[in-house]
Amino acid sequence: MVIPGPPPSAAGDNLDDIAAAGGLHTFQLALHRDYGDVAAFRMPGTRLVSVADPVLLERVARVDKRPEKLFEFLAPLFETGNLQVMPAEEHVPWRKLVLSALAGRKSHEAHYPSFARMTAEMADRWAVADGPVSLQKELSELSLRMVCQYALGMEMDEGELPRRVVGAFEEVLSEYLGKLYGTPYREGGAREGLAFLRDAVDQVLAGRRPPDRPDLITLLAEAGERPARVRDTVLSMMLAAHHTTGVAISWTLYLLAAHPEVTERIRAELSGVPDVPGFADLSGLRVLEMALKESMRRYPPGPYGARETTEDLTLGGYDLPAGTTVFVPIWAVHMNPRIWPDPERFDPGRFAPERMPERPRLAYIPFGFGPRACEGASLAMLEARLVLAVLLKRFTFRPVEGHPVVPVERFVLWAEHDIEMTVLPAPS
Numbered sequence: 001m002v003i004p005g006p007p008p009s010a011a012g013d014n015l016d017d018i019a020a021a022g023g024l025h026t027f028q029l030a031l032h033r034d035y036g037d038v039a040a041f042r043m044p045g046t047r048l049v050s051v052a053d054p055v056l057l058e059r060v061a062r063v064d065k066r067p068e069k070l071f072e073f074l075a076p077l078f079e080t081g082n083l084q085v086m087p088a089e090e091h092v093p094w095r096k097l098v099l100s101a102l103a104g105r106k107s108h109e110a111h112y113p114s115f116a117r118m119t120a121e122m123a124d125r126w127a128v129a130d131g132p133v134s135l136q137k138e139l140s141e142l143s144l145r146m147v148c149q150y151a152l153g154m155e156m157d158e159g160e161l162p163r164r165v166v167g168a169f170e171e172v173l174s175e176y177l178g179k180l181y182g183t184p185y186r187e188g189g190a191r192e193g194l195a196f197l198r199d200a201v202d203q204v205l206a207g208r209r210p211p212d213r214p215d216l217i218t219l220l221a222e223a224g225e226r227p228a229r230v231r232d233t234v235l236s237m238m239l240a241a242h243h244t245t246g247v248a249i250s251w252t253l254y255l256l257a258a259h260p261e262v263t264e265r266i267r268a269e270l271s272g273v274p275d276v277p278g279f280a281d282l283s284g285l286r287v288l289e290m291a292l293k294e295s296m297r298r299y300p301p302g303p304y305g306a307r308e309t310t311e312d313l314t315l316g317g318y319d320l321p322a323g324t325t326v327f328v329p330i331w332a333v334h335m336n337p338r339i340w341p342d343p344e345r346f347d348p349g350r351f352a353p354e355r356m357p358e359r360p361r362l363a364y365i366p367f368g369f370g371p372r373a374c375e376g377a378s379l380a381m382l383e384a385r386l387v388l389a390v391l392l393k394r395f396t397f398r399p400v401e402g403h404p405v406v407p408v409e410r411f412v413l414w415a416e417h418d419i420e421m422t423v424l425p426a427p428s
Contacts, residue, residue, distance in 0.1 A: 005040035023409030028329035140246030147241035168193035
C-alpha cells in the first residue's frame with residue numbers, strides 16, 4: 001500500500017508546506033488531521049513516515065538509531081559530531097554515564113535544598129518585580145542554573161551569564177531552523193551565539209568546585225572521554241536544561257491562568273505544606289502533578305522525535321524498508337482524538353491513577369521513549385513540581401492583556417514572544 005501524504009513541491013520536498021504551517025510542530029498536526037495516523041512527507045534528501053498511533057510506535061520503541069538528516073541542523077553546535085545522532089555503540093555507554101549522573105533519588109534529595117533556595121530567591125525577586133514577568137526567560141535561566149549546579153558541579157549565580165546563555169541558544173536555533181524552513185532570522189546570530197556558548201562552556205568548566213560526589217564531568221573524564229567530547233556533553237546538558245523544565249513550567253502557568261478552578265484545587269493541597277515544600281512533600285501533591293502532566297500533553301516541550309529503522313518492518317499494513325525515517329510526532333500523538341477525547345480541553349483528571357490504564361503505553365511521551373528517551377526526565381519532573389509548588393503558593397498569575405502567545409519551533413515548543421504575566425500575591 002502507498003502511504004498517504006501531501007504531494008511534494010517542484011523541489012521534491014514539503015518544505016513549503018512546513019514553512020507555511022510555521023514549522024514541524026504545527027505541520028504534524030495538519031498532516032495527521034488530513035491523512036490519518038500514518039502519513040508520509042519529504043524533507044530535502046529524505047522521506048519521512050510519521051506515526052501518530054501510540055500502538056504502532058511500539059514497533060520502533062527499541063530502535064537506538066536516529067536519522068542524521070533530520071537533526072543535522074544541530075551539528076554545528078558540537079565539535080566531536082552531533083550528539084543527537086551518535087551511533088548506538090557510542091550512545092549506549094554515554095547514556096549510561098549521563099543517567100548515573102542525573103538519575104537517582106538519593107542524589108536528587110541531596111541537591112534539593114539548593115534547588116529550593118534558587119527557587120525561593122527567584123520568587124522573592126518576582127514579589128517586588130516592577131512590571132510583568134517573562135516566564136520562559138526567567139524559568140529557563142533557573143533550570144539552567146539548577147542543572148549546572150547538579151550535574152556539572154558549578155554554582156551559576158543569577159544574572160548575566162544564564163540570561164545570555166538562554167538568549168544565545170535562541171539565536172542559534174532561530175537561524176538554523178530559519179535556514180531550513182525559509183523563515184525569518186537574524187543573519188550572523190548563530191555565529192555570535194555559538195561563540196558565546198562555547199565561551200560559556202569554558203566558564204562552566206573553569207568554575208567547577210571539587211565535587212562531593214562524581215558529577216557528569218568527572219564520570220566522563222574517568223571513562224576516558226576526550227576533552228572535546230566533555231565540552232560537547234556540557235553544551236548538550238545546557239541545551240536540554242534551558243529547554244525542557246523552563247518551558248514545561250511556563251506552559252503550565254499559562255494554562256493554569258486560564259483555569260483558576262484547577263489552580264484553586266492545587267492551592268488547597270498546598271495549604272498543608274510549607275511555603276517552600278520539602279523533598280518528601282512533593283509526592284503528596286497529586287493535583288499539581290496531574291496539571292503538570294496535562295500541560296505537557298497540551299504543549300510537549302519536545303514536539304517531535306525520530307528513529308531510523310535498522311531492519312525491514314511492517315507498520316500499520318505498510319512495508320518500511322531498513323533505513324526508513326520514522327518521524328515521531330509527539331504533539332500529534334498527544335492531540336490524537338482517538339486516544340485523547342476533546343484533546344484541546346485542559347483536563348488534569350486525565351492523569352488520575354485510575355484513568356491511566358485506559359491508554360496505550362506510548363500515548364503520553366513528553367520525554368520521548370525507548371533508548372533515546374530524555375536522560376534527565378526524573379530530574380526535570382522534580383524541578384518542575386518544586387518550582388510550581390513555590391510559585392502557586394505565593395502568587396496569582398494574570399496574562400498581560402493583548403500579549404500574543406504563539407507556539408513556535410525552537411527544537412522545543414517555545415512561545416515566540418515569551419509568556420508575559422502580571423504576578424500578584426496569592427489570596428490568603
